[in-house]
Amino acid sequence: xxxxxxxxxxxxxxxxxxxxxxVARRLSGEITEDQFKPLRLMNGLYLQLHAYMLRIAIPYGSxxxxxxxxxxHIARVYxxxxxxxxxxQNLQLHWIKLGQVPDILDLLAExxxxxxxxxxxxxxxxxxxxxAGATAEEIDDPRxxxxxxxxxxxxxPEFSYLPRKFKFAVTAAAKDRTAARVHDIGLVLRRxxxxxLGFEVIVGGGQGRTPYVGPTIREHLPVDSLLSYxxxxxxxYNRHGRRDNKYKARIKILVASLGAAEFARQxxxxxxxxxxxxxxxxxxxxxxxxxxxxxxxxxxxxxxxxAFESAKAASPSLARFARNNVKPHKKSGYGIVEISLKAHGxxxxxxxxxxxxxxxxxxxxxxxxxxxxxxxxxxxxxHVKLDDLPAVHAALAxxxxxxxxxxxxxxxxxxxxxxxCALANARAIPIAQAIAQRFxxxxxxxxxxxxxxxxxxxxxxxxHHHVGNIGILxxxxxxxxxxxxxxxxxxxxxxSLAQILGPGMSAERVxxxxxxxxxxxxxxxxxxxxxxxTVRRVxxxxxxxxxxxxxx
Amino acid sequence: MPTLIKLADGRYGAAEDVFTTVADEDAIPEGPVILSxxxxxxxxxxxxxxxxxxxxxxxxxxxxxxxxxxxxxLAVVALAFPKYADGRAYSSAALLRQRLGYAxxxxxxGDVLREQASNMVRCGFDAxxxxxxxxxxxWAAAAGRYRHVYQRAVDARAPVFEExx
Numbered sequence: 001x002x003x004x005x006x007x008x009x010x011x012x013x014x015x016x017x018x019x020x021x022x023v024a025r026r027l028s029g030e031i032t033e034d035q036f037k038p039l040r041l042m043n044g045l046y047l048q049l050h051a052y053m054l055r056i057a058i059p060y061g062s063x064x065x066x067x068x069x070x071x072x073h074i075a076r077v078y079x080x081x082x083x084x085x086x087x088x089q090n091l092q093l094h095w096i097k098l099g100q101v102p103d104i105l106d107l108l109a110e111x112x113x114x115x116x117x118x119x120x121x122x123x124x125x126x127x128x129x130x131x132a133g134a135t136a137e138e139i140d141d142p143r144x145x146x147x148x149x150x151x152x153x154x155x156x157p158e159f160s161y162l163p164r165k166f167k168f169a170v171t172a173a174a175k176d177r178t179a180a181r182v183h184d185i186g187l188v189l190r191r192x193x194x195x196x197l198g199f200e201v202i203v204g205g206g207q208g209r210t211p212y213v214g215p216t217i218r219e220h221l222p223v224d225s226l227l228s229y230x231x232x233x234x235x236x237y238n239r240h241g242r243r244d245n246k247y248k249a250r251i252k253i254l255v256a257s258l259g260a261a262e263f264a265r266q267x268x269x270x271x272x273x274x275x276x277x278x279x280x281x282x283x284x285x286x287x288x289x290x291x292x293x294x295x296x297x298x299x300x301x302x303x304x305x306x307a308f309e310s311a312k313a314a315s316p317s318l319a320r321f322a323r324n325n326v327k328p329h330k331k332s333g334y335g336i337v338e339i340s341l342k343a344h345g346x347x348x349x350x351x352x353x354x355x356x357x358x359x360x361x362x363x364x365x366x367x368x369x370x371x372x373x374x375x376x377x378x379x380x381x382x383h384v385k386l387d388d389l390p391a392v393h394a395a396l397a398x399x400x401x402x403x404x405x406x407x408x409x410x411x412x413x414x415x416x417x418x419x420x421c422a423l424a425n426a427r428a429i430p431i432a433q434a435i436a437q438r439f440x441x442x443x444x445x446x447x448x449x450x451x452x453x454x455x456x457x458x459x460x461x462x463x464h465h466h467v468g469n470i471g472i473l474x475x476x477x478x479x480x481x482x483x484x485x486x487x488x489x490x491x492x493x494x495x496s497l498a499q500i501l502g503p504g505m506s507a508e509r510v511x512x513x514x515x516x517x518x519x520x521x522x523x524x525x526x527x528x529x530x531x532x533x534t535v536r537r538v539x540x541x542x543x544x545x546x547x548x549x550x551x552x
Numbered sequence: 553m554p555t556l557i558k559l560a561d562g563r564y565g566a567a568e569d570v571f572t573t574v575a576d577e578d579a580i581p582e583g584p585v586i587l588s589x590x591x592x593x594x595x596x597x598x599x600x601x602x603x604x605x606x607x608x609x610x611x612x613x614x615x616x617x618x619x620x621x622x623x624x625x626l627a628v629v630a631l632a633f634p635k636y637a638d639g640r641a642y643s644s645a646a647l648l649r650q651r652l653g654y655a656x657x658x659x660x661x662g663d664v665l666r667e668q669a670s671n672m673v674r675c676g677f678d679a680x681x682x683x684x685x686x687x688x689x690x691w692a693a694a695a696g697r698y699r700h701v702y703q704r705a706v707d708a709r710a711p712v713f714e715e716x717x
Contacts, residue, residue, distance in 0.1 A: 005716070007700050007712050007715060007716065008712075010699050010700060011698060011699070011700045011702075011712075014697060014698045014699055014700075015698070018697050038636065038637065038667075039667060042667075121637065121639075151702045151703075151712065151713075152702060152703050154702045155670075155671075155698065155701070155702065156702075156703060157642065157670070157671040157672075157674035157675050157701075157703070157705045157706075158639075158642045158643055158646050158671075158675055158705070159639070159642075160639065160642075160671055161636075161637050161638065161639025161642065161668075161671075162639060163639075235643055238639055238640060238642070238643050239640055239643050243612075243638060243640075273651060275650070278704055279704070281713065282713060282717070284713070284717050285713035285716070285717070288713075288716065
């Protein structure tokens with residue numbers, strides 16, 4: 001993985017020192033909360049319902065054991081002993097004291113971590129495929145390009161005060177694990193017929209109040225033109241994106257109002273005027289960054305591990321874990337292990353400091369010191385030998401981290417909701433917990449198969465409900481929490497927006513309604529159809545009738 | 553009187569502001585003036601012909617390209633920040649320098665805070681009227697806060713990839 005050099009480290013130190021000074025000015029009363037707000041937001045520090053929340057960037061969701069241990073330490077000493085992994089592959093600490101933030105930033109900087117641009121109307125942390133460098137599906141390593149974008153976008157002089165926040169996703173695999181089509185910019189690496197590497201450039205996807213699946217504005221951008229082209233897109237957006245209404249300020253609104261063709265024309269025109277040799281990254285730097293992601297020292301192993309096969313035969317729980325949480329690796333004899341942060345009844349995405357330490361230990365011992373965070377709020381050990389899987393599974397199980405539910409009904413994305421967030425209209429976490437408990441039976445969950453439930457506590461859609469196979473949106477109706485169900489969304493390569501099923505319902509009714517939706521699916525599904533496929537084939541009607549039958 | 557800070561030869565210093573910024577409804581006084589774009593388009597030629605130093609104040613929603621033909625005659629382009637968070641003027645400044653070849657003074661006016669100093673300098677601003685009471689020394693400290701920069705911009709600073717090579 002990419003290692004910070006002396007220059008990167010000095011940059012972080014300068015940033016931490018700057019913020020220390022700003023916090024001192026705030027605590028001494030030299031500046032007011034109003035004046036301090038934009039400064040703290042540049043450093044990922046939010047004032048939430050009960051306390052300050054610090055959002056730590058995990059660049060493209062990739063970290064090593066040293067960094068994970070440091071975050072565990074911070075969660076233990078400066079927070080309540082746990083942290084929350086987010087849908088942007090970051091870590092949030094929800095109970096932070098302002099006066100301690102400078103010390104926390106120093107501790108983070110020591111291990112090359114920071115909170116730069118995790119909030120504010122700037123270019124945020126890049127989402128990348130959590131299986132990068134491990135999956136055989138990819139045609140290039142998306143981390144190389146994510147790191148290029150990280151450096152380019154860090155304190156960008158022209159694009160630090162955009163109309164609104166700006167999020168990138170980068171993937172190089174056919175199966176999209178980044179939700180590229182619902183990002184401000186999605187970059188999908190592709191090879192042209194002549195073999196050259198390029199990006200499909202998707203602009204103006206998004207969720208929130210006005211969800212869009214982003215249109216492709218360029219089928220094949222040569223990879224060495226990436227930064228000049230991004231400069232053109234960002235410049236068009238910076239100049240022409242709306243600033244009069246924050247709910248209409250994302251680039252998706254500009255793209256939708258101009259139309260994708262006209263937006264693309266403006267970008268191409270601007271791009272044609274940019275001095276590309278000045279704007280694009282020199283080949284030498286690209287080669288240096290690429291060198292940081294050279295293939296790891298994998299051992300030559302047989303595809304089949306006898307130790308693993310016999311352990312599976314002896315342990316149904318290991319076999320189930322292997323079926324659901326272990327994915328194929330590009331190297332024979334290795335597997336990609338997903339660690340579910342969705343234990344039944346737990347808060348999706350939460351991990352205790354002890355759990356973080358354990359994952360760090362396992363990564364160091366069994367996964368070439370590599371850990372990933374997924375946008376679905378789970379963790380990944382990307383390079384585990386099949387021979388080691390029984391030991392890894394046993395250690396995870398002991399720490400409550402072996403829930404075998406990746407991609408299944410209880411692998412739910414939920415935003416923090418009204419339990420933490422000042423914007424929320426309704427709780428999200430208790431709904432996720434109630435659904436997970438209802439579908440605790442692992443046999444039944446496997447029988448149901450892939451089913452992505454996503455829950456947001458308000459229309460800002462941090463829980464991605466628009467792209468849930470089943471989306472759940474919490475709304476406030478005359479002081480009461482109500483939940484609106486929608487069906488048929490996907491954030492993957494077959495992206496689509498979910499359609500509202502019908503009138504909202506109380507929290508108590510939600511698990512029953514999910515049960516009814518699942519029963520309906522099981523009764524009409526054909527062959528290997530996923531829930532999403534069935535909804536797309538039969539439409540909303542049978543589901544709607546079943547859920548609202550009682551109401552008639 | 554608000555402070556005017558100028559950047560020249562890599563140094564920041566307090567400067568006397570010889571320009572009067574003229575509101576659209578006011579009569580044009582003697583001496584060097586900064587006018588709105590509309591007022592400049594109506595009355596600029598006459599003033600310039602009379603040998604007056606003239607500057608133009610550009611609002612964020614005005615296209616900097618509209619000034620292209622007049623730039624060689626302008627002493628100052630003042631880019632307005634109605635709110636610190638409105639980042640359009642950064643693009644306008646970069647375009648003035650890189651695309652339109654403007655070599656005169658590019659001045660930041662409005663809600664101008666020291667936290668923006670580095671970005672402004674990097675986009676080509678060389679004059680600043682801070683709204684937060686910052687002195688030239690404060691401004692220099694803020695602009696030089698970071699020892700390294702990650703990207704090429706309008707200024708001459710070498711980005712990290714040049715430092716590394």
